[in-house]
Amino acid sequence: MEPDTQLSSVASALAGSDGAPGAGPEPLRGRRIGGTLSPLLRWETGLVVLLIGVVIFGLDTSSAFTSDSYLFSQVLGGQVGEIALMTLPMALIIITGEIDLSVASTAGMASSLMGYLFMHHWSIALIFVTVLAMGAVAGAFNGFLVTRVGLPSLAVTIGTLTLYRGIAIGILGANTYSTFPTFWTNIGVNPVPGLPFMSWAFLIFLVMAALVGIVLHMTPLGRTLFAIGANREAAQFAGIRVKRTKFMLYTFSGVVCAFVGILLTFRLNTAVSNNAYGLELTVVATALLGGISIFGGKGTIVGVLLANLVFAGIEGALYLTTGFNESAFPIVTGGLLLASVLIPNFPELRRRAREAVHRRRRLHGAAPSVEQGVSR
Amino acid sequence: MSTAATAETQPREEPTNQTRFVDLALRARTFGIVGVLGLVVLVTTSIQSRFLSSNDVQFILSGAAIYAVMAVGEAMVIVTRNVDLSVGSVAGLSAFVCAGLFHELPGIPTVAVFAIGALLGGGCGLITGLLSAICRIPSLVVTLAMLWIVRSVDVLLVGGAQVTAGQVPRSFLLIFYDTIPGIGVPDIAVGAAVLAVAVYFYMSSFRSGRDLYAIGSDPDAARLAGIPIAKRITTAFVMSGALAGIAGVLYASQIGTIDSTAATGYELQVIASVVIGGVAIFGGSGNVIGAALGALLLGTITSALYTLGVNQNWDEAFQGLLIILAITLDRGIQAQLASALRRRRVRLGA
Numbered sequence: 001m002e003p004d005t006q007l008s009s010v011a012s013a014l015a016g017s018d019g020a021p022g023a024g025p026e027p028l029r030g031r032r033i034g035g036t037l038s039p040l041l042r043w044e045t046g047l048v049v050l051l052i053g054v055v056i057f058g059l060d061t062s063s064a065f066t067s068d069s070y071l072f073s074q075v076l077g078g079q080v081g082e083i084a085l086m087t088l089p090m091a092l093i094i095i096t097g098e099i100d101l102s103v104a105s106t107a108g109m110a111s112s113l114m115g116y117l118f119m120h121h122w123s124i125a126l127i128f129v130t131v132l133a134m135g136a137v138a139g140a141f142n143g144f145l146v147t148r149v150g151l152p153s154l155a156v157t158i159g160t161l162t163l164y165r166g167i168a169i170g171i172l173g174a175n176t177y178s179t180f181p182t183f184w185t186n187i188g189v190n191p192v193p194g195l196p197f198m199s200w201a202f203l204i205f206l207v208m209a210a211l212v213g214i215v216l217h218m219t220p221l222g223r224t225l226f227a228i229g230a231n232r233e234a235a236q237f238a239g240i241r242v243k244r245t246k247f248m249l250y251t252f253s254g255v256v257c258a259f260v261g262i263l264l265t266f267r268l269n270t271a272v273s274n275n276a277y278g279l280e281l282t283v284v285a286t287a288l289l290g291g292i293s294i295f296g297g298k299g300t301i302v303g304v305l306l307a308n309l310v311f312a313g314i315e316g317a318l319y320l321t322t323g324f325n326e327s328a329f330p331i332v333t334g335g336l337l338l339a340s341v342l343i344p345n346f347p348e349l350r351r352r353a354r355e356a357v358h359r360r361r362r363l364h365g366a367a368p369s370v371e372q373g374v375s376r
Numbered sequence: 377m378s379t380a381a382t383a384e385t386q387p388r389e390e391p392t393n394q395t396r397f398v399d400l401a402l403r404a405r406t407f408g409i410v411g412v413l414g415l416v417v418l419v420t421t422s423i424q425s426r427f428l429s430s431n432d433v434q435f436i437l438s439g440a441a442i443y444a445v446m447a448v449g450e451a452m453v454i455v456t457r458n459v460d461l462s463v464g465s466v467a468g469l470s471a472f473v474c475a476g477l478f479h480e481l482p483g484i485p486t487v488a489v490f491a492i493g494a495l496l497g498g499g500c501g502l503i504t505g506l507l508s509a510i511c512r513i514p515s516l517v518v519t520l521a522m523l524w525i526v527r528s529v530d531v532l533l534v535g536g537a538q539v540t541a542g543q544v545p546r547s548f549l550l551i552f553y554d555t556i557p558g559i560g561v562p563d564i565a566v567g568a569a570v571l572a573v574a575v576y577f578y579m580s581s582f583r584s585g586r587d588l589y590a591i592g593s594d595p596d597a598a599r600l601a602g603i604p605i606a607k608r609i610t611t612a613f614v615m616s617g618a619l620a621g622i623a624g625v626l627y628a629s630q631i632g633t634i635d636s637t638a639a640t641g642y643e644l645q646v647i648a649s650v651v652i653g654g655v656a657i658f659g660g661s662g663n664v665i666g667a668a669l670g671a672l673l674l675g676t677i678t679s680a681l682y683t684l685g686v687n688q689n690w691d692e693a694f695q696g697l698l699i700i701l702a703i704t705l706d707r708g709i710q711a712q713l714a715s716a717l718r719r720r721r722v723r724l725g726a
Contacts (some may be wrong), residue, residue, distance in 0.1 A: 146698065154459070154516075155657040155703045158644055163696025173689040278641065281461075281520055294514050325535065327636065331528030334521040341513045349511060 042161075043291040047306035054310060058317035065320060071197035075316035079279070081201025082107075082260045082267075084308040086213045086283045087290070088205075091252035091304045093153075094287055095216075096228045096246055097296030098146060099158040103257045104279035105164035106138045110261025112168040115177035115271020124181070132258050138164055139254020143247035161280065169273040188235040188267025201263050205308070208256075213301035225249075229296030285333060286311055291338045310336075392725030395583050407706075409653060409669045413676060420680040426672035427683045430560050437565035438552055440675035442626045443670035444568040446642065447649040448575050449619030451667035452612045454650055457578070457592040458508060460613060462522035463620040466500045469530040470624030471631075471638040475539040478548060486548055490625050497621020500526055505613030509606040515613075523643065527636075534636040541632030552630040558642035564626055571619075572668040581662065588612060592659025648695070649674055652702040656710075674698070 058065035086103045093100050110131045117127045138160070145156045192198045216222035227235040228242050236242050265271050290307030292299030314332055318324055379517040420427045446463050453460045457495045470493040477489055485490030504522050508515040541549060552579055554563045579585035628634050653670025674695060681691055 086410040145704070149704060149707065151703050151707055152657045155651050156700065158651070159696055159699035159703065160645055161696070162648065162699060163693055166690065166693025167698045170687070170690040172695050173687075281523065285520060288517060294517055325531055328531040330524035331532075334524030334528065337517065337521040338507070338513070338525075341517050342507075342511060344510060345513065375464065 022173075044300065044303050044306060047290070047303060047310060051310050051313060052318055054313035058313060058320060061317060061320040065317060068191075068196040070316070072191045074319050075312050076197060076202045077191075077199040079264065079267075080263050080308070080312040080315075081199050081203075081205050082166075082276075083262050083279060083282055083286065084202065084305075084312075085208065085263075086204040086257055087304050087308060088208055088301070089249065089256045090283050091137035091287045091290065091292045091299060091301065092212070092216065092225060093246075093249050093253060094229075094284075094294065095098070095225050095294045095296055095299050096234065096249060096288045098153040099157060099284070100142060100153065100158040100250065100253050101280045101284070102138070102142060102164055102309060103129050103253060103283055104276040105161045105168065106135055106254055106257035107264060107276040107279070108162035108273065109138065109164045110135055110258035111265040111271050112171040112273050113277040114262060115175070116171050118180065118271070119175075119177055121183045124184075128262065131262055132255055135254040135256075135261070136251050137254070137257020139251040140247065142254070143250030145297065147191040147247045165273075165277075168275075168318060172271065173289070175272075178269050180266060180269055180271075184266045185269045188263065188269070201267070204263075206305075209301055209305050213305075216301055221245075223274060226297055227300070282311075282333070285337045289337055291340075294348070383384050386539075406654060406663065406666045406669070408674055409666055409673055413669065413673050416673070416676055416680050424683050424685075427680065432679065432683070434460075434553075434555060434560065434562050437672075438562040440631070440672040441562065441564040441568040442623050442630065443621050443642075443646060443649055443671035443675065445571060445623040445626065446616075446646045447653065447667040447671045448572050448664045449616035450646050451650045451653070451655045451662065451664045452575065452579070452588060453515070453564060453616045454647070454655050454657060455588050455592045455659055455662060456609050456612050457595065458609060458612070459519065459647065459657075460501075460504065460515065460616045460620075461519040461643045462500065462504060462526055462624075462646075463616060463646055464639050465523045465526035465530065466497045466617055466620040467624035467627055467642060468636070468638040468640065469500070469526050469533075470496050470621040471628040472530060472534055472539060472634045472636065474625045475544055475628040475634045478544040486551070489548075490622060493621040493625040494618040495621070497624065498618035500621075501614040502610065503615020504617065504720045506611030508613065509609040527640075530638075538633060538635035539628075544628070544632065548629055548631075549632055552626065568668060570664050575664045583609070586607060587662055592661075594617040594660075645674070646671075648699045651706075652699060654702075654705070654706060657703075670702075 009360050055066070064070050086107070090100060090103060113134055114127060114131050117130060122130070142153075142157055142160055145151050145160075146153045159257060187200045192200055195203070216225065224235070224240050224245060227238065227240060228245060232242060261276065265274055268275065286307050287299075288294060289310065290299065290305070291303035311333065314336075315329055318329055318332065319326065412483070426432070446467065450460055450463060473496060474489045476495045477484055477492065500522065504515075504518055507513055508518045514700070552562075552564065555561060556563060556566060579588060587598070587603045590601065590603055591605055591608055595605065624639060627639050648669035650662075650667040651670070652656055652673060653662065653666035654666070655667055677694065677698060678691055681694060682688060686694075
């Protein structure tokens with residue numbers, strides 16, 4: 001009993017529930033919109049409009065924005081594909097009402113381990129297997145602490161964020177390794193043959209997004225994740241193995257992040273302990289902008305895909321804008337994140353403001369109006 | 377909800393067996409941190425006697441004081457079942473603005489600089505609090521956005537510039553190192569301790585302070601009890617911001633040379649301190665003294681590992697293990713408490 005209540009309260013803890021009537025697992029958005037499909041349509045449509053706006057803004061700044069080389073070098077290349085890959089398991093985990101803040105540290109740890117193993121002349125195949133296995137172990141450890149020990153995932157993954165980064169530092173220390181075989185480092189430098197604007201990492205992301213999207217939206221397993229996020233107890237009583245499912249998601253997250261660590265190391269041609277430092281919050285923000293509800297139980301992979309494109313597009317467009325300090329890009333990310341939660345909340349806010357006015361009127365002794373009865 | 381929360385919200389009742397037992401257990405939680413702290417110091421000193429040399433102790437205390445000040449504010453927020461991820465950015469902004477003041481307004485009194493730091497931080501906290509409490513946006517999302525927005529404002533303000541140690545008065549740089557004559561305890565450590573005790577007193581003895589626990593234990597019940605939830609949560613965020621602002625000024629005093637990356641990543645360290653200090657991450661239980669001690673414990677362990685000659689590279693890994701250990705331990709204690717309480721209730725026929 002006790003662990004269950006604790007666990008289920010994580011979602012509301014994350015949500016910073018302030019006791020709205022019907023706060024907690026109540027969905028953040030979509031409540032006021034009728035129909036089952038329309039809330040999804042609305043969110044993704046908004047993102048599409050935003051994306052079109054970004055492209056227009058980019059083209060307006062410079063016609064080079066949509067050129068193959070620019071798309072590859074500043075929009076879809078770089079770390080965009082790597083971040084995007086990590087948003088997939090993050091989306092799944094947030095849908096089940098948990099969170100994983102250790103993703104970037106896991107990638108960093110993978111990068112460190114890879115450098116270490118290369119230094120010790122292991123064979124490439126063995127290195128890949130070992131690094132991915134380490135990712136699985138890292139994810140499974142998170143999953144174990146969250147599901148079996150029953151700790152809140154926010155606290156656990158802040159702990160493992162420090163732990164895994166610590167192990168990354170421990171493995172390599174101040175050393176760097178940067179003599180990887182060119183065959184592999186080329187995948188980070190060159191676009192996909194035949195698609196001159198596409199980086200390998202982003203292509204892998206697209207393929208994986210399709211797979212994850214199919215599993216999430218078209219299979220019983222996917223429905224299970226939504227069920228867990230919507231109501232953990234109900235899911236449990238419906239015979240869903242909640243703990244095992246979450247455990248598997250964390251393990252999946254660990255493997256994907258380790259894979260990202262490999263991609264990142266090859267792209268930079270450097271294994272160093274602070275690789276991927278601080279990316280976890282970008283990953284979370286992208287998932288949230290993609291319409292994944294922080295309360296769990298809601299969201300689509302299409303939204304996540306669009307959010308990744310929006311963020312990549314904005315950054316690419318801002319690079320073209322002269323006179324904008326690129327270290328200040330996060331102001332756009334932050335503003336967008338705020339807007340993405342504020343705007344869907346407006347109808348709810350207006351309703352509550354109206355209620356507050358009524359309440360005050362009643363307190364001041366005015367005759368209760370007819371509207372008041374209606375609004376209740 | 378949790379038993380710990382039950383105890384925290386009932387201390388004004390007649391001390392029955394039940395409340396006395398739970399009170400004791402909760403106090404033991406804070407004593408537990410002191411115990412671990414003592415153990416770390418004892419073990420380290422027995423191996424390497426120079427660990428307790430006054431310089432080391434002063435450095436540990438001063439360094440931990442900055443985190444402790446932020447942890448006190450963060451604990452106030454976490455008790456209400458919210459979280460503030462923006463403290464690192466707020467401290468960074470405050471550090472730059474305040475250190476810059478010495479340059480732009482020569483002769484400005486240090487007290488005024490601290491006040492401006494607190495106001496600046498409090499302003500950021502007010503925005504966060506209003507967005508979170510009035511607009512009902514989950515605090516994790518708001519403060520994540522604020523983390524970036526405030527940091528970007530800092531970047532735009534700073535540009536490529538920086539405040540160097542030469543531009544601030546020497547007396548300001550000494551604030552971090554000044555000690556109370558005779559005892560040798562750093563001023564700012566004493567300040568942080570006084571702050572923690574004062575906020576502890578406020579949160580345990582004032583109605584508005586108790587409200588924070590009530591909100592964190594059960595928001596719905598708190599609302600039905602007529603607690604002005606939005607106001608209290610906003611207050612907690614303003615406090616957290618103001619204290620982060622003050623910590624930023626202290627950071628400027630410690631480091632001297634400030635650019636736009638000041639205090640980056642402090643937020644997770646601060647939350648770790650709060651969690652180690654026994655404040656439940658989903659609110660309703662724990663106290664700020666524990667949070668401040670959590671910061672001290674983290675600082676002491678880092679220093680102890682260094683003194684013991686443990687490879688510095690493994691510091692952060694140890695810290696991570698410690699955080700996980702602390703929350704696991706807390707979980708165990710809470711489970712024990714819950715079953716003990718249940719047995720007691722059965723016996724009392726409640």
